[in-house]
Amino acid sequence: MSRASERAYNNIRSMILSGELQPGSQIREEALAELCGVSRTPVRDSLRRLEAEMFIRRNDSQRSFVADWSLDDLEDAFQLRAMLEAHAAKRAASRITREQLGWLRFHNAQLKQAIDMPNPDVPKFLDHNRQFHAIILAAAASERLASMLGQVTEQPVVLRTARQYDLENLRRSHHDHDELLIAFDKRDGEWAAAVMTGHIRRAFHAYAEAHSTDTEIRKSNLAA
Amino acid sequence: MSRASERAYNNIRSMILSGELQPGSQIREEALAELCGVSRTPVRDSLRRLEAEMFIRRNDSQRSFVADWSLDDLEDAFQLRAMLEAHAAKRAASRITREQLGWLRFHNAQLKQAIDMPNPDVPKFLDHNRQFHAIILAAAASERLASMLGQVTEQPVVLRTARQYDLENLRRSHHDHDELLIAFDKRDGEWAAAVMTGHIRRAFHAYAEAHSTDTEIRKSNLAA
DNA sequence: CGAATGCTATTTGTATACAATAAGCTGCAT
DNA sequence: ATGCAGCTTATTGTATACAAATAGCATTCG
Numbered sequence: 001m002s003r004a005s006e007r008a009y010n011n012i013r014s015m016i017l018s019g020e021l022q023p024g025s026q027i028r029e030e031a032l033a034e035l036c037g038v039s040r041t042p043v044r045d046s047l048r049r050l051e052a053e054m055f056i057r058r059n060d061s062q063r064s065f066v067a068d069w070s071l072d073d074l075e076d077a078f079q080l081r082a083m084l085e086a087h088a089a090k091r092a093a094s095r096i097t098r099e100q101l102g103w104l105r106f107h108n109a110q111l112k113q114a115i116d117m118p119n120p121d122v123p124k125f126l127d128h129n130r131q132f133h134a135i136i137l138a139a140a141a142s143e144r145l146a147s148m149l150g151q152v153t154e155q156p157v158v159l160r161t162a163r164q165y166d167l168e169n170l171r172r173s174h175h176d177h178d179e180l181l182i183a184f185d186k187r188d189g190e191w192a193a194a195v196m197t198g199h200i201r202r203a204f205h206a207y208a209e210a211h212s213t214d215t216e217i218r219k220s221n222l223a224a
Numbered sequence: 225m226s227r228a229s230e231r232a233y234n235n236i237r238s239m240i241l242s243g244e245l246q247p248g249s250q251i252r253e254e255a256l257a258e259l260c261g262v263s264r265t266p267v268r269d270s271l272r273r274l275e276a277e278m279f280i281r282r283n284d285s286q287r288s289f290v291a292d293w294s295l296d297d298l299e300d301a302f303q304l305r306a307m308l309e310a311h312a313a314k315r316a317a318s319r320i321t322r323e324q325l326g327w328l329r330f331h332n333a334q335l336k337q338a339i340d341m342p343n344p345d346v347p348k349f350l351d352h353n354r355q356f357h358a359i360i361l362a363a364a365a366s367e368r369l370a371s372m373l374g375q376v377t378e379q380p381v382v383l384r385t386a387r388q389y390d391l392e393n394l395r396r397s398h399h400d401h402d403e404l405l406i407a408f409d410k411r412d413g414e415w416a417a418a419v420m421t422g423h424i425r426r427a428f429h430a431y432a433e434a435h436s437t438d439t440e441i442r443k444s445n446l447a448a
Numbered sequence: 449c450g451a452a453t454g455c456t457a458t459t460t461g462t463a464t465a466c467a468a469t470a471a472g473c474t475g476c477a478t
Numbered sequence: 479a480t481g482c483a484g485c486t487t488a489t490t491g492t493a494t495a496c497a498a499a500t501a502g503c504a505t506t507c508g
Binding site for chain 3: 227285287
């Protein structure tokens with residue numbers, strides 16, 4: 001995607017993710033155009049894309065609003081995600097190459113290292129975690145699956161609380177990855193799928209907790 | 225969506241589905257604009273949408289081509305579809321209302337009627353079949369699931385052969401629906417999911433057969 | 449007082465002109 | 479012949495002007 005269009009997309013997306021654009025609030029093309037320093041044309045492109053990704057919804061008269069997801073919607077998304085990632089793991093188990101396995105091991109070692117120290121480096125953990133999952137998705141070798149997972153992995157949920165991932169959870173994630181590695185090594189798709197399902201379900205509950213906390217904070221802010 | 229934009233979208237989409245725009249061929253915005261009698265702006269909107277739906281793909285320099293799916297890709301899509309529809313059936317089993325069940329029965333009776341006659345009315349069958357599945361999807365009550373299923377239900381596969389659905393298959397579909405109805409009635413999500421999986425797998429094989437035949441024909445046409 | 453109607457302001461949709469980029473070609477050099 | 483440079487043409491990207499639609503408001507009529 002070319003310069004202006006891509007800039008607009010990234011800007012708007014991150015404004016939604018960061019909560020700068022509040023869930024439920026209306027969006028006007030021209031306002032965004034000014035914010036992004038481009039014309040309405042690339043903004044419109046971005047809005048269409050974000051609408052497909054369900055970051056934005058439109059009412060019957062084509063006005064756009066930042067999507068506002070309830071806890072139920074969040075669970076719904078995670079249910080879908082668990083199903084799709086498990087499917088990916090199953091496919092990957094029979095297709096993954098030695099080299100890909102090597103990379104999985106590398107990223108898992110790195111993310112362990114990121115939290116096995118006095119001052120845990122959470123961003124580093126998240127980055128290697130992301131890459132770990134990306135490799136599995138690549139090994140699954142299904143373009144459609146990848147495109148669908150893209151729609152449920154990045155949640156448009158505002159987390160004002162500075163993402164307090166508790167270490168215990170991160171360590172468990174690391175162990176899940178370890179087990180996935182063994183399942184892959186043994187080419188056991190069923191096992192890989194089962195581990196992955198649990199892995200994502202745990203992520204959901206961690207997320208849900210953060211989401212409730214955040215919602216509380218937002219509510220009390222509104223009351224004040 | 226407003227007039228010009230919607231017109232463009234429907235036109236282009238049906239040109240792809242009908243094979244008027246051949247798989248693999250390049251698409252030029254201006255040409256389509258003329259064909260649809262609108263300017264490039266709504267055409268570009270449509271192309272973006274069709275790209276998200278994987279009817280169209282773009283190369284690295286942003287040129288658009290009609291997607292060309294292999295038999296493997298087709299199977300991939302059906303695998304995803306089977307998984308998602310089974311999931312929908314499972315969710316629907318615990319949420320479906322008496323009224324929705326009534327409509328399911330109605331459409332299933334209608335589609336049976338459409339093929340239980342000397343001159344089977346296949347389009348009528350397909351229409352009621354579509355509505356049958358739509359009701360289940362609605363009962364599943366997951367917007368994201370619906371949006372994902374939209375991406376895999378309408379296959380951008382050219383079927384030049386005038387869709388020779390054999391009657392035996394259609395009858396079996398009807399029986400699957402019957403069984404789904406019982407499963408729903410008993411609120412047995414597992415059963416519903418299992419029946420649905422088989423139902424979609426059968427559809428895949430019917431489709432795959434038609435696809436191979438079509439590919440043969442296309443090849444011999446090219447040779448001539 | 450409430451509902452309906454028409455006006456105005458706001459917002460989105462479409463067309464078009466122009467800019468940027470990529471593809472294809474021509475001719476030259478090796 | 480082959481490959482590369484530079485030009486030309488084809489195609490997409492962006493901005494902008496204008497058209498259409500919609501919402502919000504005020505005014506009027508029942």
